[in-house]
Amino acid sequence: MRRYINIMGNGHKKVSASALLLVATSTVMACSQPDTSVSNSTQTEPTLATKSAQIEQPQPQMMSVSANSGTGSTILQNVSATVYKDANCGCCKEWVGYAEGHGLSATAQDVTDLSLFKERYGVPQQMRSCHTTVTTNGYVFEGHVPAKYMAQFLANPPTDSIGLAVPSMPVGSPGMEYQDKFMPYKVMQLNKDGSTQVYAAIESPAQQM
Template structure:
């Protein structure tokens, strides 16, 4: 019994450590993608400190060992969004936002990217709940909202037959391995959430592998 208990505890601790690493990494990437450029009083970009560089290096090494290996990317090209036009509201300094726009265009989306000073204003305008927010907000010409790194597959599926009570879909935060968030062939399971007109949310799809994004 003692051996079984120790095995369970150790396994639980290992899994908790992996989940924590994934959460920390996703949060760090969100901050890196969405944080505006900060300048010094002299107008020059503020350099990264040695401590911050060292911390990022350690996290990268840990992630390589701890994250879930992915056997496929979500970057296969298609034309499933070829008849859809949308505006993507993003921060000018957000690299992963740019990656997602390129990904969506690769699937046929006619996307017009607009760099804005405060993306939260557009999230409020289009009724994206606080807990569902990510780095960029995409709005189609029909007024449907797609928050964050939503796979093209589910955008097309939603737009083909929009639920009557829904305003769009969201992928909260920035899951590693989602479209535009690829990182060293690693993948973090996540959920695509349905945003409803009354402010409520529901699970639209559960993504447990990279293949489900294609």
């Protein structure tokens, strides 16, 4: 019986030693495995950031300067509005500065899906631009609308209208200034039934003042 116990004891020691060796080996192997989740994250994030930076890089003709932002005009001093825009839109920021320079009390709100707000406030697809401004009394001003026409519209809103729009981003419009370049454009009236009509035709920079 004593010999049997010794044999079992020795066997137990051998099993324990083997088990410890196996655990130690497994631990070393596990620690040496690359963390694929961290590695993939590290590789993916810079790639996405790089692509995003390339996509969002403004083209030369879209660069703007806030030449009109410090005019001291007060034609929008009693108007408050929320400006829905993309966080990376430079010309949107320029337009907000321009409008504030004319007295607008603006709250800029960065959103990920601008189309939701354009649909909510009734901006037709062909009238859309880079940002959507909504006043506290519900009127919509889409894109780079000159302060002059915002004030004119708000002073006497046409029947069944919901606001004004400057489609796309015309070079030379407020917030889209680039050197001395200017592209004639139209300020469009937006109506409740979805129709549009010309509110003002801008043929020169002087007409924006």
